[in-house]
Amino acid sequence: MEQIFPFIFRLRTLYVNAFLLAEDEGITLIDSGLANRKEMFLRALSEIKRSPEQLKHIVLTHHHTDHTGNLAALVEASGAEVWAHPLEAPIVRGEVPLPWSNPKSITLKMLWPLVGRLSVYNRLAPARVDHEVADGEELPVAGGMKAVHTPGHTAGHMCYLVERHGGVLFVGDAATNILGLRPPLRMSTLDMTQAKGCIRKLAELEFDVACFGHGGVLKGKANAAFRRFVEKLAQ
Numbered sequence: 175m176e177q178i179f180p181f182i183f184r185l186r187t188l189y190v191n192a193f194l195l196a197e198d199e200g201i202t203l204i205d206s207g208l209a210n211r212k213e214m215f216l217r218a219l220s221e222i223k224r225s226p227e228q229l230k231h232i233v234l235t236h237h238h239t240d241h242t243g244n245l246a247a248l249v250e251a252s253g254a255e256v257w258a259h260p261l262e263a264p265i266v267r268g269e270v271p272l273p274w275s276n277p278k279s280i281t282l283k284m285l286w287p288l289v290g291r292l293s294v295y296n297r298l299a300p301a302r303v304d305h306e307v308a309d310g311e312e313l314p315v316a317g318g319m320k321a322v323h324t325p326g327h328t329a330g331h332m333c334y335l336v337e338r339h340g341g342v343l344f345v346g347d348a349a350t351n352i353l354g355l356r357p358p359l360r361m362s363t364l365d366m367t368q369a370k371g372c373i374r375k376l377a378e379l380e381f382d383v384a385c386f387g388h389g390g391v392l393k394g395k396a397n398a399a400f401r402r403f404v405e406k407l408a409q
């Protein structure tokens with residue numbers, strides 16, 4: 175577990191990050207990692223001397239199963255309330271089938287016999303979503319967190335901005351930070367043009383730190399790095 179601020183921790187399940195925000199009034203988790211790792215999350219809570227019951231909120235960036243892997247298990251263990259965009263919520267609840275991550279991707283179709291076995295693409299146990307979140311909504315969790323609708327990677331993808339500490343942006347899969355800032359993987363992105371447009375939207379926000387679903391945390395002047403990235407994308 176990597177400590178980013180005294181109250182923000184990064185939890186890694188192989189190549190996917192989830193983030194724990196530990197406030198006095200309760201714990202918020204952003205995304206829930208690859209499946210079958212409930213114990214790892216509970217251990218992380220006990221490391222910071224909190225009980226499972228103190229996990230009050232689980233906030234989802236999107237429905238992809240590498241981000242919702244332990245959702246049902248953690249909700250059961252903690253009773254936490256779950257937040258997601260209205261276009262993601264029915265998928266998480268299992269009310270609609272898991273959509274193709276990118277129906278146009280020939281690579282995905284060709285590799286399907288192989289990648290279809292990966293846990294990322296597996297259907298999970300349905301989980302509860304208690305709150306459907308609108309663009310711009312201020313969530314009453316972790317001392318206040320603003321939702322930013324960033325469609326493209328998925329239709330209801332959300333980023334979340336904590337305005338304290340100079341601004342901490344939870345990017346989800348709107349961009350990745352593996353060997354530098356990059357757009358999300360094409361194979362698992364519904365609409366790349368829209369996704370790139372959202373990176374421009376994010377670059378206009380004020381934040382000093384950026385926390386990604388995939389890749390390292392950007393600390394210090396993170397929005398300046400986003401602005402340079404947008405210029406590069408335009409070339």
Ligand SMILES: [Zn+2]
Binds near residue numbers: 236238327347362
């Ligand atoms: Zn994703």
Ligand SMILES: [Zn+2]
Binds near residue numbers: 238347388
């Ligand atoms: Zn992902």
